[in-house]
Amino acid sequence: MEKIAIFVDVQNIYYTTRQAYSRQFNYRRFWQHISHQGDIIMANAYAIDKGDEQQQKFQSALKHIGFDVKLKPYIQRSDGSAKGDWDVGIAIDVLEAAEQADTVRSC
Numbered sequence: 001m002e003k004i005a006i007f008v009d010v011q012n013i014y015y016t017t018r019q020a021y022s023r024q025f026n027y028r029r030f031w032q033h034i035s036h037q038g039d040i041i042m043a044n045a046y047a048i049d050k051g052d053e054q055q056q057k058f059q060s061a062l063k064h065i066g067f068d069v070k071l072k073p074y075i076q077r078s079d080g081s082a083k084g085d086w087d088v089g090i091a092i093d094v095l096e097a098a099e100q101a102d103t104v105r106s107c
Helices: 010-021 027-035 053-065 087-097
Strands: 003-009 039-049 068-073 103-106
Touching: 003 010, 003 027, 003 087, 010 039, 027 039, 027 053, 039 053, 039 087, 053 068, 087 103
Parallel strands: 003 039, 003 103, 039 068
Antiparallel strands: none
16 A cells, blocks of 8 residues: 655645635545545645634644644735745655655645
């Protein structure tokens, strides 16, 4: 069975699906789709931590699905936008996982 590693940038998925499709991304359905293709050996979800109760519930739901939720502090820019700045962290995790996984999926 193929060993699969998943890496999800939560903020990018949120804004992309909201703008492009006017809906939320279904992480459970995504997990089910990928799990039919092989054995998920690693699944990281990268997010920012605002300490918001609703956000914490969402993060708990991701953990319940099977994701390891990695958090960085919330940083608000002077223009009002927020940035989690996970790009380098995700790239490092992907490189480390490449030794263990047959397939790497990121979104």
